[in-house]
Amino acid sequence: xxxxxxxxxxxxxxxxxxxxxxxxxxxxxxxxxxxxxxxxxxxxxxxxxxxxxxxxxxxxxxxxxxxxxxxxxxxxxxxxxxxxxxxxxxxxxxxxxxxxxxxxxxxxxxxxxxxxxxxxxxxxxxxxxxxxxxxxxxxxxxxxxxxxxxxxxxxxxxxxxxxxxxxxxxxxxxxxxxxxxxxxxxxxxxxxxxxxxxxxxxxxxxxxxxxxxxxxxxxxxxxxxxxxxxxxxxxxxxxxxxxxxxxxxxxxxxxxxxxxxxxxxxxxxxxxxxxxxxxxxxxxxxxxxxxxxxxxxxxxxxxxxxxxxxxxxxxxxxxxxxxxxxxxxxxxxxxxxxxxxxxxxxxxxxxxxxxxxxxxxxxxxxxxxxxxxxxxxxxxxxxxxxxxxxxxxxxxxxxxxxxxxxxxxxxxxxxxxxxxxxxxxxxxxxxxxxxxxxxxxxxxxxxxxxxxxxxxxxxxxxxxxxxxxxxxxxxxxxxxxxxxxxxxxxxxxxxxxxxxxxxxxxxxxxxxxxxxxxxxxxxxxxxxxxxxxxxxxxxxxxxxxxxxxxxxxxxxxxxxxxxxxxxxxxxxxxxxxxxxxxxxxxxxxxxxxxxxxxxxxxxxxxxxxxxxxxxxxxxxxxxxxxxxxxxxxxxxxxxxxxxxxxxxxxxxxxxxxxxxxxxxxxxxxxxxxxxxxxxxxxxxxxxxxxxxxxxxxxxxxxxxx
Numbered sequence: 001x002x003x004x005x006x007x008x009x010x011x012x013x014x015x016x017x018x019x020x021x022x023x024x025x026x027x028x029x030x031x032x033x034x035x036x037x038x039x040x041x042x043x044x045x046x047x048x049x050x051x052x053x054x055x056x057x058x059x060x061x062x063x064x065x066x067x068x069x070x071x072x073x074x075x076x077x078x079x080x081x082x083x084x085x086x087x088x089x090x091x092x093x094x095x096x097x098x099x100x101x102x103x104x105x106x107x108x109x110x111x112x113x114x115x116x117x118x119x120x121x122x123x124x125x126x127x128x129x130x131x132x133x134x135x136x137x138x139x140x141x142x143x144x145x146x147x148x149x150x151x152x153x154x155x156x157x158x159x160x161x162x163x164x165x166x167x168x169x170x171x172x173x174x175x176x177x178x179x180x181x182x183x184x185x186x187x188x189x190x191x192x193x194x195x196x197x198x199x200x201x202x203x204x205x206x207x208x209x210x211x212x213x214x215x216x217x218x219x220x221x222x223x224x225x226x227x228x229x230x231x232x233x234x235x236x237x238x239x240x241x242x243x244x245x246x247x248x249x250x251x252x253x254x255x256x257x258x259x260x261x262x263x264x265x266x267x268x269x270x271x272x273x274x275x276x277x278x279x280x281x282x283x284x285x286x287x288x289x290x291x292x293x294x295x296x297x298x299x300x301x302x303x304x305x306x307x308x309x310x311x312x313x314x315x316x317x318x319x320x321x322x323x324x325x326x327x328x329x330x331x332x333x334x335x336x337x338x339x340x341x342x343x344x345x346x347x348x349x350x351x352x353x354x355x356x357x358x359x360x361x362x363x364x365x366x367x368x369x370x371x372x373x374x375x376x377x378x379x380x381x382x383x384x385x386x387x388x389x390x391x392x393x394x395x396x397x398x399x400x401x402x403x404x405x406x407x408x409x410x411x412x413x414x415x416x417x418x419x420x421x422x423x424x425x426x427x428x429x430x431x432x433x434x435x436x437x438x439x440x441x442x443x444x445x446x447x448x449x450x451x452x453x454x455x456x457x458x459x460x461x462x463x464x465x466x467x468x469x470x471x472x473x474x475x476x477x478x479x480x481x482x483x484x485x486x487x488x489x490x491x492x493x494x495x496x497x498x499x500x501x502x503x504x505x506x507x508x509x510x511x512x513x514x515x516x517x518x519x520x521x522x523x524x525x526x527x528x529x530x531x532x533x534x535x536x537x538x539x540x541x542x543x544x545x546x547x548x549x550x551x552x553x554x555x556x557x558x559x560x561x562x563x564x565x566x567x568x569x570x571x572x573x574x575x576x577x578x579x580x581x582x583x584x585x586x587x588x589x590x591x592x593x594x595x596x597x598x599x600x601x602x603x604x605x606x607x608x609x610x611x612x613x614x615x616x617x618x619x620x621x622x623x624x625x626x627x628x629x630x631x632x633x634x635x636x637x638x639x640x641x642x643x644x645x646x647x648x649x650x651x652x653x654x655x656x657x658x659x660x661x662x663x664x665x666x667x668x669x670x671x672x673x674x675x676x677x678x679x680x681x682x683x684x685x686x687x688x689x690x691x692x693x694x695x696x697x698x699x700x701x702x703x704x705x
Contacts, residue, residue, distance in 0.1 A: 018255035029213055037206035045199050053115040055188040062110035062124070063181040066131075069103035070174045072096050073135065077167050080142045084149065084160060097139050104132055107177075120184065127180060131173035138166035228253030232261055244272060284432035287315035291436045295443035301334070304447060308440040309338035312416065316429055319343060319419040320396065325404065325412035325444065330358030334412075343419065346394060353393055356386070361410040364403040370430055371401040375422035398423040402433050404441040411441050485515055540579050542691055545610045545617055546572035548582065552589040553608065556597060564602030565623075567593075570609035578617055579691045580668050588661045592621045592684055595658070599682070600625035616670075617690045622683040628676040661686075 076096035083093065111124045145159035231249055238246040247268070248261035291311050298304035305323050313321040320343065325334040332354050337346060348354070364371060373381055375398060376391040390396070396417035404411040414437045489512050491497060493505065500508070553569045560567035578585075589608075596606040604624040611618055665672045669689050676682040 021255075030210065033209055033213070034206055037202055037209065040198075040202045045195065050115070052188075052192050054113075055185060055192060057115045058110050058113040059116075059181055059185040059188055060110075062107045063178060063185050065103050065106040065110060066174060066178050066181060069100050069107065069131070069135075070171065070178070072100045072103055073138070073167070073170050073174070076100065076142075077138075080146070080163070084145060093142060094139075097135075100135055104128065104135065124177065124180065127173065127177040131170065131177055134166065134170040134173045138163065138170050141166040224254040225257055228257040228261065232257070232264065235264070239268065244268070280426075281428040284315060284428055287311060288432055288435040288439070292439045295439050296446075298443060298447070301444055301447045302336070304443040305334065305336040305440060306338065308414075308436055308443075309336055312414075312433065312436050313338045313340075315432070316416055318416045320346065320394070320415075320417040322346065322394075322415045322417070323404075323412065323440070324349075324354075324357045324415075326358045326361070326410070330355065332357055332412075340419075349393055350389075353389055357413050358410060360401070361403045361405065361413055364401070365405050365410055370403075370434065371399070372425045372430065373399045374424045377422075395419060397421055398425075400425045400430060400433055402430070402437045404437050404444070406441050406445050409445070411444055414440070485511075489515065539581050539583075541582060542577050542579050543582050543585070544574060545576040545578055545619065546574050548578070548580075548585060549589065549608055549610060549619065552586060552593055555586075555590055556593045559594065560597045560606065563597055563600070565597050565600045566605040567597065568605065568607050570607065572610045573612065576610060576612060576617055577691045578688045580688065584664045585668070588664045588686070589619065589621070591658070591661050592686070596621055596623035596625065596682070596684075599623065604681075612690055613687070615690050616687045619686045619688070620683060621686075622681065624681040627678040627680050627682055628674075629678050630676075 073096070075091055076093040079091040079093040079096070108128055111121055111128060116124075141159065141163035145156070145163040148156045148159040228249065235246045235248045248264045250258050250261035250265060252258070253261070291308055294307045294311065295304040298307060305325075309321040309323055312318070319340045321338040323334075323336045324332050327333045332349070335348060339345065349357075360371070373387065375381065376387060376396060381387050390399070394417060396415075396419060398418035398421070400416040402414050404414055414433065416433055489508055492500065493508055493512075549569055549572060553567060556567060593606065593608065600606055600623045606621070606623045609620045662672050665686055665688070670687050673685045673687070674682065675684075
């Protein structure tokens, strides 16, 4: 039991090694153990092979041939004995001598095999030689005994006894060699069996040991690789399912797995940091959008500037936000600050620093950068005189400063401060401050322009009211003396003051024409002034177009005849009806028609026509007059504008007719179009809403005039 924890610690220590180390340890173990075991197996197999070689190539054959030699000698001795005893021998013993010699030669050959060592050959050779000598001695004794059969019995008995004794020597020498060979053969057999069993055992041990090592390595890999990877996979699955707090175990397992787990944890932490940064970036982007909406909807500069300071201070979790704007001379004209609730307001900047606001703005805008100080107490920052003065004036520990400006116009400085401690400003925080500075700069410029525009509109409105009052007053005051002038002209022409000469009457006619012209101009001014002051306020009634145009032609006919212009009205559908103020609309068409007659040379032609176009009535006034230069047509509807060719030809006019006509037509929901070619003529189309068509039986037709 005492060895368990130690083994576990050793296993844990090995399991914490890298997979490469574990593989090298396994390979080293196998390379150390298996070669030894297989070397022993090989040695046993070699020994077994040597023993088998000795058994099969030497001892076995020698033992067998030695037994064969004994059998052959026994048969020879039996044949000799039969022959000596007078019986017919089965085998002639002399024939066996060569066979026995051959058997002994085979024994000698087996003993001489290379599988036997010299010591054994040296032990077997004398025994074989003794046997050879005994065999030769027996055959010699047997031959003597055979030849002594004719001699006395004593001699015969002696020779036969010698032969028998010689055979015993042969048998004894054979048995001695056989015993030696049998002993060595049995020993060799035992060696073969022992070597085979030992080799088998060693091979089994090698297989078992290899299996155990592989099993141990598999268990080690499962402990150091498989299980940690499964746990890591489970952690990855939890992350996939949204559990961002799950952490991988980087304390157990192989070094590679622990490194992978540590890298995963590091990646997880990096992702969390990145997500936090992205969330912060998105919040600051939203802050910039909120600032943009706030400043664009601000009613005045003060509200816009304070909103930016407050939103930026809260969005960046700052302690103070100061915004200084300066005028074109570089003097501070506005100072806005936002502060944390527990901080006091900062006093104005000292004059020496206040004068540098415009300078700092110019430097930062020219370089296209910002000014950020993580810590004012750093020695490198304290070496800067401007930084030391700003620190003394504001007490800020950390500062972010961005310039305000639009195009080439510098406006001021936006400063974000930390009071309690240093702060390293991140890029997206700086970008948010720059965006907010851009929005507030645009808002300042826009609001200033709006204030200027409002002031200009107010002044222009007052001026226009004064102009309208002036025109009304002047027009009214001019009508009174004109009325008196017209009355006295009529009395002079009637002779109430005596008879007048022709030249005097001609002079009075000129005065009358100019008085009439002046009265028309005053009337036009009064009409235009009323339209601009209160718009067209028509007294609407349904009027047939044919009747409307017929009345216009009747008014224009005398002036057309005087000018030598052919004035024509095309037949008009008597059922066309428009809802208009007849007096205003007659004035409109009279103005258009009189212009056409006036600008058409003698012998020319003026045509009036009308027709339906969908839900509109189109009244066309065209002439073959002098036309209007193309470059001047865009200005025709401006008051008092007259074409250059009309001015050069001294054609009288006020330049108010088209302006009045367009205002009246627009007041009736219509529109007016003009086409003109200089030297060829002009065509004007008036489009008015079509009220309906009067049944043909209820409308009086109007013939072409």
